[in-house]
Amino acid sequence: MKGNYVDVHDNQEVNLYVDKAEVQVDNATILPESADTTKKEETPSDKQKKGNKDKGGRPKRAGQNINKAFIYDAGSQTNVRLQLFYKGLIALGWIDAATDFRDFWSLFAAKETNSRVVWKGGVSTLAELFRELVTRKKLVRLPKGETLWVMVNARFWDNKGNVEFGNNRLRGTRAPIEAKDTIDMLIRVMNPEVSVELLKKTAQSQR
Numbered sequence: 792m793k794g795n796y797v798d799v800h801d802n803q804e805v806n807l808y809v810d811k812a813e814v815q816v817d818n819a820t821i822l823p824e825s826a827d828t829t830k831k832e833e834t835p836s837d838k839q840k841k842g843n844k845d846k847g848g849r850p851k852r853a854g855q856n857i858n859k860a861f862i863y864d865a866g867s868q869t870n871v872r873l874q875l876f877y878k879g880l881i882a883l884g885w886i887d888a889a890t891d892f893r894d895f896w897s898l899f900a901a902k903e904t905n906s907r908v909v910w911k912g913g914v915s916t917l918a919e920l921f922r923e924l925v926t927r928k929k930l931v932r933l934p935k936g937e938t939l940w941v942m943v944n945a946r947f948w949d950n951k952g953n954v955e956f957g958n959n960r961l962r963g964t965r966a967p968i969e970a971k972d973t974i975d976m977l978i979r980v981m982n983p984e985v986s987v988e989l990l991k992k993t994a995q996s997q998r
Contacts, residue, residue, distance in 0.1 A: 856905075857945035859934040861925075863899035865983035873899060875980050883973065885912035898946045899931065910947045914956055915964040916974070917947060922966075923978050930981050 865872050877895045880886045886895070886908055894906040910917050921943050924931040933942055940958040949956050979985045 857937070857941060858903045858905050859937060859942070859945075860897060860902055860904045861899045861942060861946070862901040862932040862934065863930070863981070864901075865930075865981070868983050870896070872981055872983065876977060879977055879980060883912070885910065885916065887911060901934070904946075907946055907948050909950060909952050910956075911950045913967060913970075914949065914960060915967045916970045917943065917956070918961045918964040919966045919970065920974050920977065923974060924981060928978055928982065930978070 863869060863873065873896055874892065877886075877890075877892055881888050881890065890908055895908055897904040897906045898908060918940075921931075921939060925933060925939050933939060938958075940961045943961055944956050944958050947956065948954060
């Protein structure tokens with residue numbers, strides 16, 4: 792798949808092309824660095840509305856509950872690039888369009904979080920994406936004392952929505968050749984050293 796990205800400047804329109812899917816971010820609302828992503832406390836009526844939804848029960852975690860986030864810091868470009876990364880994953884169908892951006896943002900905010908995002912793509916794609924982001928390109932860092940697969944497992948559900956992938960399952964995956972170009976595109980979006988002007992030229996040449 793081909794993919795390219797252009798940056799956001801004030802009120803300019805931004806297009807992120809993923810194969811034939813086009814994502815437009817008009818007058819993008821970017822969360823400030825100090826944005827509070829803490830979930831509001833539920834009232835008794837809120838809990839009642841959830842009803843049987845929670846009775847199915849998300850499985851209890853074995854061992855310690857991981858409430859840490861990945862660390863992504865691209866300076867002044869951090870929030871813009873995270874928003875484009877989020878839009879790209881939605882366009883690809885790798886996360887659901889209903890995924891709240893604040894929940895997604897909190898996965899990379901270096902703060903305590905209990906947010907998880909349902910991953911709708913293949914487990915090997917998820918694993919390879921984070922191998923690239925964390926281990927190879929070092930664009931995203933791990934919180935102190937945590938390992939890659941513990942963190943990926945803690946921040947993403949599989950496509951059933953309430954089931955963990957498991958560390959061993961993630962670790963045992965192989966790179967999906969068919970997703971290589973798409974993953975490379977997403978890595979470029981997250982890489983602050985990739986020139987915005989170069990990305991714009993690439994986008995224009997591939998239209």
